[in-house]
Amino acid sequence: METDTIKSGQWVALQRENYVKVVQVTEKSHISLGRDVVELGNLLGKSVWSTYSMEVAKRIRGERRFQLVECPISEYEQSLVQVLVDDSKDTEGKDNRFIKDDGQSQKLSREAIVGMQAEGVSAKDIVGQLVENSSTFEQKTVFAQEKYVSKKQRKYKKYVLVRPTSNRLVTQALCNLSPQEQNPKHMSLRQDSLSLIVSLSGVQATTRPSTFLLFESGSQGMVTSAMIERLSATSDAHLVVLSCARGNDKTVAIQAMNYSPELLSKVHYLSLSEFLKSATECGILPQKENCEKQEEGPPAKRANSDYEAEVSLVMERLRSDKAAALIVVAKENPINVCTHLLPLVELSRPFIIYSQFKEPLQEAYMKLKADKNVTALKLKEPWLRKYQILPERTHPEVLMSGSGGFILHGLTVESA
């Protein structure tokens, strides 16, 4: 078990059953976990891998506030299915022909159940009572009994696992936020599309200087964070993150990873308009005949010297070695950003454009094809399915993600 202890300001992942949330721990911080509000102060000084039970701390305007009380791992791990379902019994011939959905099978009243919860009765005892007072439980097959108990366990077992964050968990936490929404906050990015973008980009810790060019908007910094992880504090690979406004370095996805200052010194956040202006001024981008004004974002608030130094460092790097890849992940139509930035990319290097919609990528496909400075152009739609794996009950999960967005990618080549 990792011996690192949680310090104030540190980010950890909080997991209850299959639900994951990334949180920053301070003395006073509290978060909502489903319908419950949980105070995090108790985590300070505890191990980054540790288990807790949620116990009622106080009521604020009728809302229950929970605090986390460290518990033995055995308690956290206890599976109610093992305790409450006797799988040795023969279930041959059992089915649901006598089970009626008349709402009468549970003899315990709602008040009695809520009362037990308020008194802090353990999940094992509550679910045990539910099973005992269910007139249909015994008629169910063992498989159905297991399903019933695990469903109740998810509802009543208030235990939490605290663990170190990782990009896998961050993606899980951010993508699970709004599965129902048509226009989710993460632009349909999914674990498979995100990993494909990162993989195709070829981002890696090189010993010789290399610079990766990323434009990200609308995906909460998930791509930036996943790419930063592939750099290394001891290598000479840098990441330039362009966006319409500054402040992209403060997204949850990046902060949650607790990256070291040494690693973060390889990452440069610049505004797109200022970047294009500087690149044109210092001659690494050709002067456009009619500068497209609509592209420019809000003017820089105040040029400070740190930012200036950052800009000139990036220009210097791109002057000696052109970019090793271009990645555009945008909620807007990406075509302008892409065609403006492509001349900065070295020949025979990958470019990747991600969009939630396929229409802008179709347009980009035709435009790039006509420009003749790319090859191996492909439009792809990732597809992902999860499975329930159980003896004699293996099948795809009933709910699946309907879209993981679209990826257009190819390689830069000498223009024909």
Add this chain to the structure above:
Amino acid sequence: MSFPEFKTKIERGDTVILYLSVTSIFPLQVEPKMTNKKGSLVDNIFQTVYGALRVSDLEGQRYGTKVALSKGWALVLAPTCDLWTQCLPHRTQILYTPDISLIVAQLELRPGSKVVEAGTGSGSLSHSILRTVKPDGELHTFDFHEGRADAAREEFALHGYKEPLVRVAHRDVCALGFDPVAAASVDAVFLDLPCPWDAIGHARKVLRPGGRIAIFSPCVEQVVRTKEVLLKSDFFETETIECLCKELSVQYRTHGKLHLDGNEEQERYLTSLPCASIPGHSGFLTFATLKPWATPCRSPILIS
């Protein structure tokens, strides 16, 4: 030697990707001479449908440019993991980019990670692992086929990947485990074996607490058995996923719009169509985490 660092000019010893079309991609080793079938040294000439290429002519050329063939031209590209996967010499069935990307991400690999892989196969996944964990990480890769292990070792060296970054061993890991990898010393294990459950006890031994495991199996029955053994070997949060990537063909289409008076009007629009037949299954990917509170074990747990 053109894998670990980015290059702009082709040099002797580089691996170059000769790109004729989407379906016609070839890896070339830039050496002026090669040994022919009779074992004698001859000029390295590569034949394509567009004519011959004298490979030594590539030296000094820029990556991403065109080269003349006797009856046409081709592009010379710097190798990327994705290109390599598309054209590598198959010694076995291989893993493709969508699965590879997901495996590397789900194993939480990063520069410095220590990884165990079995079997090595044709090294398609190995290249992506090496790219991710270099410069100071480690890949210990095992194959029970001696010829394949040797071919992979040679290929990695040719690509600039050597010890201690990569170690290729000829070994039946199901029977003999992952020696000499030390107990509780690696961050991730990947298994692509006919009977992965026989290697899980050994994987349990070499993984550090909290480490990740990924298992690739084409059949459902394998997955069920694997999961059962994982749960008995101190792993938790098992998850099984299948991923595919649909390629869409972008094209303008002209389409008749039928009016009720029987007249037809032509409409042209930009659309994209999936191919009529696509790879529908590669394998099931099963992931799990070794419980961080699992106690280190000296010998593998044997589950009959």
